Amino acid sequence: MNNIKEVDVLIIGAGPAGSIAAREASKNGVKTLIIDKKSEIGTPKRCGEGIMDGVLEKVGIEPDERWIARHIDGARLVAPDNTSAWFTSENLETPSTGIILERKVFDKHVTMDAIRNGAEVMLKTEATSITRKDNYLLVDIISFNQKYNQIKAKIVIGADGPEGRVGSWMGLNTKVPLSEMESGAQYEMTNLKMEKNDTIEFYFGSVAPGGYAWIFPKGYDTANVGIDVSGVKGEKTALEYLDDFIANNEETKDGQIVEVNVGGNPLCGVFDKIIADNFMLVGDAAGCVSPITGGGIDTGLESGMIAGQIAAKAIKEDNLSEENLQEYADYVDENIGKKFKKLITVRDFIYNLEDEDMNEYIGAIANANITKLSTKALLKAMIKVSPRKLLKLRKLL
Numbered sequence: 001m002n003n004i005k006e007v008d009v010l011i012i013g014a015g016p017a018g019s020i021a022a023r024e025a026s027k028n029g030v031k032t033l034i035i036d037k038k039s040e041i042g043t044p045k046r047c048g049e050g051i052m053d054g055v056l057e058k059v060g061i062e063p064d065e066r067w068i069a070r071h072i073d074g075a076r077l078v079a080p081d082n083t084s085a086w087f088t089s090e091n092l093e094t095p096s097t098g099i100i101l102e103r104k105v106f107d108k109h110v111t112m113d114a115i116r117n118g119a120e121v122m123l124k125t126e127a128t129s130i131t132r133k134d135n136y137l138l139v140d141i142i143s144f145n146q147k148y149n150q151i152k153a154k155i156v157i158g159a160d161g162p163e164g165r166v167g168s169w170m171g172l173n174t175k176v177p178l179s180e181m182e183s184g185a186q187y188e189m190t191n192l193k194m195e196k197n198d199t200i201e202f203y204f205g206s207v208a209p210g211g212y213a214w215i216f217p218k219g220y221d222t223a224n225v226g227i228d229v230s231g232v233k234g235e236k237t238a239l240e241y242l243d244d245f246i247a248n249n250e251e252t253k254d255g256q257i258v259e260v261n262v263g264g265n266p267l268c269g270v271f272d273k274i275i276a277d278n279f280m281l282v283g284d285a286a287g288c289v290s291p292i293t294g295g296g297i298d299t300g301l302e303s304g305m306i307a308g309q310i311a312a313k314a315i316k317e318d319n320l321s322e323e324n325l326q327e328y329a330d331y332v333d334e335n336i337g338k339k340f341k342k343l344i345t346v347r348d349f350i351y352n353l354e355d356e357d358m359n360e361y362i363g364a365i366a367n368a369n370i371t372k373l374s375t376k377a378l379l380k381a382m383i384k385v386s387p388r389k390l391l392k393l394r395k396l397l
Contacts, residue, residue: 003148007033007120008315009308010139010153012127012166014041016297017283017304018159019110020059024308026118030315032308033151034111034119035141037126042107046263047297048186048216048224050200052098055298059305061113067105069218072098073198075373079362080205080355086366087373088199096373098200100218101297130156130169135320137278154320155311157280159304162266164285170276174285178231180268182211182294185238186226187246188259194223194251203245204362205355209233211294213245215252225252228265228294230351238262265294267347269340270332275325282307288336291344292375299336306331346375360385 009025011018014036025032050072056063074088074096089095111121124144131138139151158166167174194201197220203213210230217223227242234241239262246252266284269291274281282288283300290296310328314320353361361382368381 002150004138004150004152005033005148006152007031008153009033009155009157009311010035010137010151011157011159012036012139013159013161013164013283013285014038014107014111014121014123015159015161015283015300016107016110017285017288017300018157019107019114019304020061020301021157021159021282021304021308021311022114022119023110023117024305025312026114026308028309028312028316030312032114032119033122033153034114035122035125035127035143035151037124039124040104041111041123042104044261045103046184046186046261047103048214048226048295049101049103049218049297050098050216050295051101051297052096055301059301061110061301063099064109067102067109068099069102070100070198072100072200072217073196074200076196076199076201077362077365078201078203079359080207081359083359083363083366085362086199087370088196091371092373093371094373100200100216100224102218127160127166130166132278135278153278154315155278155280157282157304157307157311158285159282160285162264162284162289167271167274167281167285170279172271172273172276172281174271174281174287176264176266176268176287180266180291181231182228182265182267183231183234183238184226184228184261184263184265184294185242186224186261187242187257188218188222188261189225189246189252189255189257190219190222192221192223192225192251192255194221197221197223201251203249204350205353205358207245208241209235210351213242225255226261233351265289267291267294267344269344270337273329274332275322275329277322277325278320280307280311280325280328286332287340288332291340291347292350303332303336343375346379 008030009032077085201215210233211228213227271287274286282304288299
């Protein structure tokens with residue numbers, strides 16, 4: 001005999017996107033459940049943990065020093081020949097500041113906020129399949145306490161990350177081409193000798209074929225040190241490239257590893273279809289990942305917030321059709337998808353540059369009088385080096 005739990009909204013995945021969707025659905029008066037196959041929310045982090053200032057306020061999260069590892073003052077772009085372009089409060093009229101999160105604490109905070117607004121959470125609970133029944137979805141689960149083996153939901157929100165399966169169960173094409181899937185590896189390290197331990201650093205060129213390496217400070221001598229490499233351009237594994245980077249970088253070569261994280265990172269942009277009857281995808285599962293940086297906390301939170309609101313609205317209207325959920329897909333396309341399509345053009349240009357060209361372009365950026373850090377400002381500096389070569393990118397200005 002099946003033990004079935006009935007809810008209005010079921011969210012599969014307790015990351016930031018899923019949890020904020022639960023917060024919004026619950027506070028709008030619908031019965032909401034989050035399930036997650038892990039035993040601890042926030043682990044493994046698989047993330048550089050950085051976000052720009054203003055992101056949290058936009059989605060109604062008040063910053064809390066308990067989960068802020070480091071306040072960041074700008075960025076450093078590093079060429080293969082070690083030429084550096086610095087963008088900090090020392091040379092920017094408009095500061096480009098942000099924070100490095102402690103995701104193990106932050107993710108729990110967002111989930112707890114959902115709980116305080118009425119959501120329920122079940123950990124060590126894995127969804128194994130979805131079946132459509134009349135006007136609802138029936139989700140088979142395996143749960144450690146074995147109290148339920150199925151969940152009946154009016155709407156299911158897939159928030160199961162970049163390698164999620166839920167979307168494909170619902171007939172959506174969420175397969176990422178190998179050419180647009182990055183292999184990622186990251187260490188949290190200590191005993192580093194960072195030139196500025198409040199500035200995030202990006203390293204480009206053959207050090208990370210088809211991607212980049214990074215150092216995101218979390219303390220005076222501690223940082224997330226990671227790398228993303230193309231699934232088709234790299235000749236070694238991401239871990240091998242990362243180890244080589246660390247061994248040859250003055251800031252990291254004497255450091256020690258205290259945590260290891262690996263995984264895939266889709267850079268394809270938002271998927272063509274992220275909704276179906278009774279169903280929505282959010283965050284990384286929807287492709288809400290920057291095609292240039294691979295970052296997705298900000299767009300994950302934004303997509304999750306809107307999905308939770310629209311799910312609650314659809315349930316109150318008793319209209320769970322794809323047509324009625326189109327409002328969510330339209331929002332994501334207008335506010336996230338269109339921007340990402342432009343960034344794909346930039347990505348394809350930058351990540352195909354030879355080291356010599358990369359040296360020239362970052363050198364131009366370093367010598368340009370950039371007072372506000374933005375993709376447009378960087379492109380303008382690069383175009384001055386080679387207007388003809390960058391003709392395609394001029395359209396993005």
